[in-house]
Amino acid sequence: MDHSTSDKFTELHSKMNLRDIFSVGSSGLRTRRVRAALSVTGITIGIAALVGILGLSQSGSADLLKDLDALGTNLLTVQAGDGFRSQEATLSLDATAMIDRIGPVYQVSATTKITGGVFLNDLIQDGRTKGITIVAADLNLLSAQRGSLKSGKFLDEMTSQFPFVVLGSVAAERLGIRNTSGDQKVWLKEKWFMVIGIMEPLPLAADLDRSAIIGYPAADKFLGLDEPPEVIYVRAYPEHIYDVRSVMPATVNPENPEEVQVGRASDVLEARIAASDTFLNLFVGLGAVALLVGTIGIANVMVIAVIERRNEIGLRRALGATKFHIASQFLTESLLLSVLGGITGVAVGMSVTATYAISQDWSIVIPVYVVVGGILCSILIGGIAGFYPAMRAANMSPTEALRTK
């Protein structure tokens, strides 16, 4: 054979620049718009679900974490629990003083429940208490809870001596009392008490929201209270919180430490964050399944495109396209489909997050990794879904591809 002749010729090359590859790759989408739109939708749904879920959960837990930060994780609640003895366990009268002697403790606030109802007037005597509890409390309760007042002021040295009451947020609402202007009185255990303050909700002690709080001296003087504290709120330095917690039962009740129950108020909030994380994993899983289905959808559409456009592949090979050119045409098409889906998905996910966060009064948190990840994910999907069809197209024999029957 005469190979030598080819040496004196310059080599002939098929060439295609990136712009042409892009233009040829997008031609399939331009001519089959409905099909392209439908396969884009699959990816859009998947990416939007993931971005929305991650965005919402981040916005939601950002909100909870903000609360948690403000309220602190160093508040312990001490109360009598079920002991081994048959009679009901109680805390001792000097429990507050004993707890105060623990080194890292810097704030102790005792509360005691008093049986009785709270009413707007003295005419209702049928026991419909509206679930409002009377609580005698130390003057530092509000600061131990890091709470604030909606209206009026909290009990002080003076007001705790007299029939004055501060209402929890829910209690005030149930009684229909909106503010402390005017002489608002309530009929509290058959005595008139003047409302001097209404508290904002206390996230670390939700039961106090349903309480009417009076001072210990007043409780003693007007209601004849002589019970020991029931729940004691303790603030300790955060770095020692576990030590304080462990010595607490023996300090409060050296004889029967098992009768003392110590809890961490912030655990409730943390449990809420953990619970939202559990749902997050579930939904991320669902989003991933949606994406997988979308990927299969694109791969499917691309395989069909390769079969349908067999003649086009043959023609392009005849016009001088290399296998690489054919592969890049179909890979580009698949990438365009998935990236289009990725971009719209991220946009939809972000707007859903923003809309919902605004409606919930949350701060909008959409992490950058979610946006970048969504786009990268869609590129990856396009590559995976397009790889096999592109290879199949490229390796089709030109003569086979040109056959019309």
Place this chain on the structure above:
Amino acid sequence: MINLENRSSQFALQLKEISKIYPGPPIVQALSDISMSVNHGELLGIIGSSGSGKTTLLHIMGTLSVPSSGSILIDGRNVVGMSDKQLSGVRSQQIGFVFQEFFLLPGFSALENVANGLLYSGIPLDERRERSFEMLGRVALEHRANHLPNELSGGEQQRVAVARALVHNPSFVLADEPTGNLDSENTASLMELFTKLNEDGTTVILITHDLEVAESARRKITLRDGRVYSDLSR
């Protein structure tokens, strides 16, 4: 107008002892020992009934398929033994194809379809457009440049395909049953176009089973059972 001075060889295409065997089973000897030389500027008709090896020969001449033995010289360059990529390069610059089914891409205008003939040649887009428009003029379809294939008649579609095959100024054009999907009127007009293009210097290899179509060729090669049966010139 084709500039013959650019050509490296006196022959646009030379086949030397080409055989093609399909390994099967069953083993089929599609072509046996075919040799021929096609001069630049020739209008050659290759005639054969179905099963005579026409299509296999067309594919081998067009470098779409490789022979089992023998050599092929396109404009003096031996293409046997070239890689798939190199063969693509040869097709993008030296061979033009016209198919029975036109194979125009839907969704692309007539002009864009012609420009596809230059897509893999590395020529910039503006120049591709310009040359394609000029080429549409040579097939008298300038006024249809922006029409989509489904807006053109069969005859017009095939003329667009001819323009696409010629736009990169190939060494020769391979036309595979180009009139197979046309009525007699369009057949006559297409053959007139081929004759005119040939007079202007284009080398045309016409593969057909239609003797009437082959009449316009000055040289006729008849294939029978994968061999050259006759090679006649007027």
